Amino acid sequence: MNALSVRGLVKTYRNGVQALKGIDLDVEEGDFFALLGPNGAGKTTLIGIATSLVTKTAGTLSIFGHDIDRELEAAKACVGVVPQEINFNMFESPETILVNQAGFYGIERRVARERAENYLRQLHLWDKRDKMSRSLSGGMKRRLMIARALMNEPKLLILDEPTAGVDIEIRRSMWDFLRGINERGTTIILTTHYLEEAETLCRNIAIIDGGRIAERDRMSSLLLKLHTETFVLTLRNALSAAPKLDGYNVALVDNHTLEVEVSKNQNLNDIFSRLSALGIEVLSMRNKVNRLEEIFMRLVEKGANGAAARAPEALSGIAVPETTAVGAQGGRS
Amino acid sequence: MNTASVTTSAAPSLDLTRIRWVGYKTIVIREYGRIIRIWGQTLVPSAVTATLYFVIFGSLIGRRVGDMGGFSYMQYIAPGLIMMSVITNSYANVVSSFFGAKFGKHIEELLVSPLPNWVIVAGYVTGGMLRGLMVGGVVTLVSVLFTDMQVHHLFIILAAVLLTSLVFSLGGFINAVFAKNFDQVNWVPSFILTPLTYFGGVFYSVSLLPQWAQKLSYANPILYMVNAFRYGFLGVSDVPLRLAFAIMVVAAIAMFALCVGMLNRGTGTRE
Numbered sequence: 001m002n003a004l005s006v007r008g009l010v011k012t013y014r015n016g017v018q019a020l021k022g023i024d025l026d027v028e029e030g031d032f033f034a035l036l037g038p039n040g041a042g043k044t045t046l047i048g049i050a051t052s053l054v055t056k057t058a059g060t061l062s063i064f065g066h067d068i069d070r071e072l073e074a075a076k077a078c079v080g081v082v083p084q085e086i087n088f089n090m091f092e093s094p095e096t097i098l099v100n101q102a103g104f105y106g107i108e109r110r111v112a113r114e115r116a117e118n119y120l121r122q123l124h125l126w127d128k129r130d131k132m133s134r135s136l137s138g139g140m141k142r143r144l145m146i147a148r149a150l151m152n153e154p155k156l157l158i159l160d161e162p163t164a165g166v167d168i169e170i171r172r173s174m175w176d177f178l179r180g181i182n183e184r185g186t187t188i189i190l191t192t193h194y195l196e197e198a199e200t201l202c203r204n205i206a207i208i209d210g211g212r213i214a215e216r217d218r219m220s221s222l223l224l225k226l227h228t229e230t231f232v233l234t235l236r237n238a239l240s241a242a243p244k245l246d247g248y249n250v251a252l253v254d255n256h257t258l259e260v261e262v263s264k265n266q267n268l269n270d271i272f273s274r275l276s277a278l279g280i281e282v283l284s285m286r287n288k289v290n291r292l293e294e295i296f297m298r299l300v301e302k303g304a305n306g307a308a309a310r311a312p313e314a315l316s317g318i319a320v321p322e323t324t325a326v327g328a329q330g331g332r333s
Numbered sequence: 334m335n336t337a338s339v340t341t342s343a344a345p346s347l348d349l350t351r352i353r354w355v356g357y358k359t360i361v362i363r364e365y366g367r368i369i370r371i372w373g374q375t376l377v378p379s380a381v382t383a384t385l386y387f388v389i390f391g392s393l394i395g396r397r398v399g400d401m402g403g404f405s406y407m408q409y410i411a412p413g414l415i416m417m418s419v420i421t422n423s424y425a426n427v428v429s430s431f432f433g434a435k436f437g438k439h440i441e442e443l444l445v446s447p448l449p450n451w452v453i454v455a456g457y458v459t460g461g462m463l464r465g466l467m468v469g470g471v472v473t474l475v476s477v478l479f480t481d482m483q484v485h486h487l488f489i490i491l492a493a494v495l496l497t498s499l500v501f502s503l504g505g506f507i508n509a510v511f512a513k514n515f516d517q518v519n520w521v522p523s524f525i526l527t528p529l530t531y532f533g534g535v536f537y538s539v540s541l542l543p544q545w546a547q548k549l550s551y552a553n554p555i556l557y558m559v560n561a562f563r564y565g566f567l568g569v570s571d572v573p574l575r576l577a578f579a580i581m582v583v584a585a586i587a588m589f590a591l592c593v594g595m596l597n598r599g600t601g602t603r604e
Binding site: 014048051054072073083086089090091096101103105108109148 | 349351352353354355363366434438439442443447448603604
């Protein structure tokens, strides 16, 4: 069964903006699914319709087989949502927020208190349980929103940028937590601007751009479509000019840093052999940008240029742009 | 962070009645908690205001006014003052709580939940009635300190106060749905509710007014509520009781339908 099934979904806002232009999308039960796209692409609108915060203009959407037009209450009972913006009552304590949230799903207070304790402990918020929520740090607020979304033990958990503004240590512990939830059977749909996060966590992906699905594939298949990668090599000894490596595009960034563009039919062993032969010692190596980020930018840039941003061919043979997505999307290389 | 202890329910059949009942109770408990948490804003001001009214209008000025409707002025205005506090507090509780939830976006907690909109309206309105009745009780206690409170018809007292607090809680809900900022939350109470309450027979019998003013007063729904409530205490009223209760019941039904209809359409809550 599909956790989420969308057909011909259209949303036109009162100001005339068409945020979704007839989207078809299926997310399988048990999946950890990434829904990516630039700002204003329609991700939050799609999530809004799935959680009934936004009314659709046309099309159908069902959650675990419950059509939101016919079985809205049953559909909503399956979902937990972590929205982009902090949206709990800042004057209530974390424990009160969680217990009340469970109550809205018909869970009696005794059971709700037990669950609240469980999630507050797991998310390291137990010692803050009776503090006013506005006194929590940004990371704690994010974790509280995750705990709140889990109070009804949802079959489908929708996370709209759950780690925005969270430091790397907490982000990685949140990843472990979410992986654990997914392994226990909860379907997760994740939108994020940290593409490393999507690449690390998700098995399937859809990229939405301009209100349409630009790409929908398995994460591993999508990454294979990347035909060229750029690697940054740190050298032990200083160079005054870039070494000449036939078949490779090599640039000297500074005296100790080389950038080498490697296409899919080339290999790194060959590069290292040639560099060794030239007496150049490599201390370390890294990707110039995150692989998913590169694919994402190419799809989105192609969409912006007015071309059909679907074909895998679009990804081949394109050099890595100097201006990567790092700044624009908030990701890291 | 631990990765344990999250289970997915194995597709239990949905007990909508239980969800609605527990959800309704939760909203009411939350509203009650809010009233108690900010008691200095919710319960105390009306007691202070009522005391001032009794001291100034009842005791100082009231002595010179003499009897009204066969009762001392203090006795006459006491039901009106209680009703005034019920009206303003029922209204204020719902408008501030629901608008606050919209403003802080935590209304989304309810909107994404499986609770139908009529349960959400019922929960907030019950919260408003609770505050109205609690404050009404406090003002009644203050009244007892200043005058003899007699009970002519307990059922009419209860019916009038419940219906009035219901109507004005619903009024507060409608205001909150439409309000886009805090000015719009305060506008209706300041410029509509307060004048209507003051001209609604709280401090006088409409029989004292000139003919044209009497006719104008009969268009004021609060006049009917205050007089029905006063009848319960004193057995006197400027309006027919049946008409007063008919107005309250019809208003409550129509306003409840309006509130649910607005939420169903997403007015002020959904895009």
